[in-house]
Amino acid sequence: xxxxxxxxxxxxxxxxxxxxxxxxxxxxxxxxxxxxxxxxxxxxxxxxxxxxxxxxxxxxxxxxxxxxxxxxxxxxxxxxxxxxxxxxxxxxxxxxxxxxxxxxxxxxxxxxxxxxxxxxxxxxxxxxxxxxxxxxxxxxxxxxxxxxxxxxxxxxxxxxxxxxxxxxxxxxxxxxxxxxxxxxxxxxxxxxxxxxxxxxxxxxxxxxxxxxxxxxxxxxxxxxxxxxxxxxxxxxxxxxxxxxxxxxxxxxxxxxxxxxxxxxxxxxxxxxxxxxxxxxxxxxxxxxxxxxxxxxxxxxxxxxxxxxxxxxxxxxxxxxxxxxxxxxxxxxxxxxxxxxxxxxxxxxxxxxxxxxxx
Amino acid sequence: xxxxxxxxxxxxxxxxxxxxxxxxxxxxxxxxxxxxxxxxxxxxxxxxxxxxxxxxxxxxxxxxxxxxxxxxxxxxxxxxxxxxxxxxxxxxxxxxxxxxxxxxxxxxxxxxxxxxxxxxxxxxxxxxxxxxxxxxxxxxxxxxxxxxxxxxxxxxxxxxxxxxxxxxxxxxxxxxxxxxxxxxxxxxxxxxxxxxxxxxxxxxxxxxxxxxxxxxxxxxxxxxxxxxxxxxxxxxxxxxxxxxxxxxxxxxxxxxxxxxxxxxxxxxxxxxxxxxxxxxxxxxxxxxxxxxxxxxxxxxxxxxxxxxxxxxxxxxxxxxxxxxxx
Ligand SMILES: Nc1ncnc2c1ncn2[C@@H]1O[C@H](COP(=O)(O)OP(=O)(O)O)[C@@H](O)[C@H]1O
Ligand SMILES: [Mg+2]
Numbered sequence: 212x213x214x215x216x217x218x219x220x221x222x223x224x225x226x227x228x229x230x231x232x233x234x235x236x237x238x239x240x241x242x243x244x245x246x247x248x249x250x251x252x253x254x255x256x257x258x259x260x261x262x263x264x265x266x267x268x269x270x271x272x273x274x275x276x277x278x279x280x281x282x283x284x285x286x287x288x289x290x291x292x293x294x295x296x297x298x299x300x301x302x303x304x305x306x307x308x309x310x311x312x313x314x315x316x317x318x319x320x321x322x323x324x325x326x327x328x329x330x331x332x333x334x335x336x337x338x339x340x341x342x343x344x345x346x347x348x349x350x351x352x353x354x355x356x357x358x359x360x361x362x363x364x365x366x367x368x369x370x371x372x373x374x375x376x377x378x379x380x381x382x383x384x385x386x387x388x389x390x391x392x393x394x395x396x397x398x399x400x401x402x403x404x405x406x407x408x409x410x411x412x413x414x415x416x417x418x419x420x421x422x423x424x425x426x427x428x429x430x431x432x433x434x435x436x437x438x439x440x441x442x443x444x445x446x447x448x449x450x451x452x453x454x455x456x457x458x459x460x461x462x463x464x465x466x467x468x469x470x471x472x473x474x475x476x477x478x479x480x481x482x483x484x485x486x487x488x489x490x491x492x493x494x495x496x497x498x499x500x501x502x503x504x505x506x507x508x509x510x511x512x513x514x515x516x517x518x519x520x521x522x523x524x525x526x527x528x529x530x531x532x533x534x535x536x537x538x539x540x541x542x543x544x545x546x547x548x549x550x551x552x553x554x555x556x557x558x559x560x561x562x563x564x565x566x567x568x569x
Numbered sequence: 570x571x572x573x574x575x576x577x578x579x580x581x582x583x584x585x586x587x588x589x590x591x592x593x594x595x596x597x598x599x600x601x602x603x604x605x606x607x608x609x610x611x612x613x614x615x616x617x618x619x620x621x622x623x624x625x626x627x628x629x630x631x632x633x634x635x636x637x638x639x640x641x642x643x644x645x646x647x648x649x650x651x652x653x654x655x656x657x658x659x660x661x662x663x664x665x666x667x668x669x670x671x672x673x674x675x676x677x678x679x680x681x682x683x684x685x686x687x688x689x690x691x692x693x694x695x696x697x698x699x700x701x702x703x704x705x706x707x708x709x710x711x712x713x714x715x716x717x718x719x720x721x722x723x724x725x726x727x728x729x730x731x732x733x734x735x736x737x738x739x740x741x742x743x744x745x746x747x748x749x750x751x752x753x754x755x756x757x758x759x760x761x762x763x764x765x766x767x768x769x770x771x772x773x774x775x776x777x778x779x780x781x782x783x784x785x786x787x788x789x790x791x792x793x794x795x796x797x798x799x800x801x802x803x804x805x806x807x808x809x810x811x812x813x814x815x816x817x818x819x820x821x822x823x824x825x826x827x828x829x830x831x832x833x834x835x836x837x838x839x840x841x842x843x844x845x846x847x848x849x850x851x852x853x854x855x856x857x858x859x860x861x862x863x864x865x866x867x868x869x870x871x872x873x874x875x876x877x878x879x880x881x882x883x884x885x886x887x888x889x890x891x892x893x894x895x
Contacts, residue, residue, distance in 0.1 A: 262779050283785035295776035299798045308794070312785040356784070366783075 212272055212363040212396050213238050214259065219268035221254050228254030230420035231268065236413075241390050241397040243411035245404055245443075251420040252400040256366050259398065261285050272363065283312070285364070288357030288395075292369040294349045296341040302328070302352050303337040309360040327355045330389075347378045354386070358393070365390065365397040371406065383410060404444055408432070416440055433554075438489060438563040441556055447494045447519055449556070450530040454490040456482040456557070465490050465555070468525050470504050474552040481566045482557035488566060491556035494519065494531040499538060500549035506530075508544045522548060617867050624860035644861035653833045661838040661869075664750065664822075665815045672755025673811040674804070677762025682792060684763075685770045696767065702757045711824040714753050718742045743830040750835050753821050762807040769803040770796060805881040812877070813870050819843060838866050 214236040221228035229251040244252040257263045261282035307324040328334040331351040371379045407414045408428045416424045435441035441449045454465040463479025510521040517533040557566040626637045684692035717725045718741035781791045819840035828836030846859020
């Protein structure tokens with residue numbers, strides 16, 4: 212099912228929950244709503260579910276406007292961060308509750324509930340109460356309950372936030388696989404950009420109720436349109452350094468004090484002549500090398516596979532670099548940095564818009 | 570060989586520590602319960618036993634100067650052969666269950682469900698208003714009701730009736746004594762359950778209601794399938810507590826109808842006990858006989874509590890301790 216949000220707004224007095232959101236989700240797509248806590252992800256999701264009535268704007272399922280359709284007639288399934296399992300019902304009754312409300316015949320209800328439970332790997336826990344299950348099992352019951360009515364749209368509200376890191380990783384994969392297999396259009400709310408990057412076909416980045424960007428993970432990662440997107444998408448986050456871009460002997464240089472790197476003309480050309488601009492480069496595009504920009508190591512954070520090194524180039528310019536732990540770098544070491552400027556980004560410091568991807 | 574000996578010694582040591590731990594746990598448990606046990610003993614068991622002892626004597630104001638005489642179960646024989654005993658028993662249950670069903674639990678639940686679905690500020694104000702009669706002195710409250718039901722030219726109900734041109738304007742209290750007995754008690758009694766139920770409903774996580782709506786439940790289905798089952802504990806509490814307080818309450822009836830009109834029309838058990846023991850027309854207090862009425866009421870109360878615990882399957886509500894005793 213296709214979902215369309217048009218100028219969707221939710222206000223409580225003068226508090227904006229969501230502010231004129233425009234967005235289209237194609238059939239079978241998984242879209243992540245990504246943004247910091249309090250940016251209006253849940254509000255938007257609850258409007259799609261029919262729990263909140265929009266203050267303004269239109270929600271369309273396929274071509275049908277559903278603003279005034281009751282939640283029970285929208286055929287959506289929803290999974291909550293808190294799982295929201297009914298504590299007094301067994302696993303079986305939790306999963307089968309939507310079917311019971313639809314007055315599905317007893318026998319079919321039994322069969323479909325068992326089928327979904329087996330698919331979720333909790334078929335043997337049918338008689339337990341939620342309190343007798345682990346977090347991961349509860350999450351599976353919640354998923355089962357959302358899937359059992361064969362919804363046209365699945366809504367996830369930070370479903371993995373309460374799980375431990377390892378379980379989160381495996382559930383992430385499982386949800387993605389299920390969604391692909393069943394082909395159900397899905398909205399996945401998260402504040403974790405790794406989750407959004409790995410699972411979503413497209414990511415809607417939100418801040419303060421507004422939709423800031425909407426695109427595929429690659430698009431947001433490689434071609435961030437604003438400073439905020441550049442800094443928000445990607446982990447560890449992008450480095451920003453104030454520079455001036457000048458053309459010399461046919462080559463473009465990004466410069467500040469002792470910092471001087473050559474940038475490819477198709478990028479440098481866009482940034483030259485704007486005075487001071489913000490140069491953005493991701494930690495994986497900076498390397499410790501034999502020659503290059505000099506700097507001093509300020510902090511070393513071992514991440515296991517890599518060390519995250521914070522290098523100070525001058526008083527105000529610091530960059531994070533991913534380096535091989537085998538180099539044995541220590542705080543205070545002097546190093547040289549080489550920049551892969553093929554991936555360099557440039558932003559206008561005033562408007563915070565990208566100079567490359569207008 | 571040596572190893573086995575060491576093993577055996579270790580076993581003994583372990584048995585000792587575990588016995589010691591057990592003793593510690595038992596002492597701990599009892600010391601936690603001791604304040605409650607003390608209160609129950611001093612304010613329930615001992616008075617109940619004294620009451621029972623008293624009920625086997627002929628202690629009364631008429632023979633107060635004589636020594637007490639043990640008369641066995643004579644007071645009970647007299648009680649059960651009283652011509653009005655069945656009527657008073659029926660009245661008591663009628664009073665308790667009508668008030669409980671329609672007001673103390675019924676209306677309380679309806680009010681709680683309604684107020685938890687409207688704006689918070691408005692519902693708070695509404696609840697506050699509903700609490701007013703509870704903090705009004707009983708005598709003032711009853712005088713107000715008596716004024717309501719008076720015959721013309723004083724009665725407020727009748728004043729309204731005359732505005733609509735209704736001719737018949739009786740003394741409503743003698744016309745429908747039971748209606749007013751239940752109404753007067755229930756109007757005050759409902760606020761207790763309403764407060765308990767409201768806070769219990771507010772304690773239910775919002776997500777559960779959202780989930781139920783998404784699952785396709787109507788408002789009524791949400792109440793039936795989610796809210797009410799999660800209110801089992803407060804329902805049990807309010808039902809039991811209010812049954813017991815209604816069983817022993819008689820002051821509103823005393824002030825309103827004095828058990829009348831006519832012979833024992835609205836007389837309940839507690840009122841009889843009070844009248845027999847402490848209030849007779851001739852100033853003859855039959856303490857021993859009144860105590861017998863009182864003690865039967867205690868037994869009725871205990872039996873009802875046990876029945877409730879069974880009906881509500883109380884044992885299922887009791888949870889395993891969340892913190893292990895170390
Ligand atoms: N029922 C409500 N009444 C008033 N303000 C609300 C309500 N629900 C959410 N908000 C406000 O709307 C904004 C967005 O909230 P929410 O959608 O829950 O954020 P997110 O899910 O992205 O963390 C927040 O500023 C929040 O305070
Ligand atoms: Mg949220």
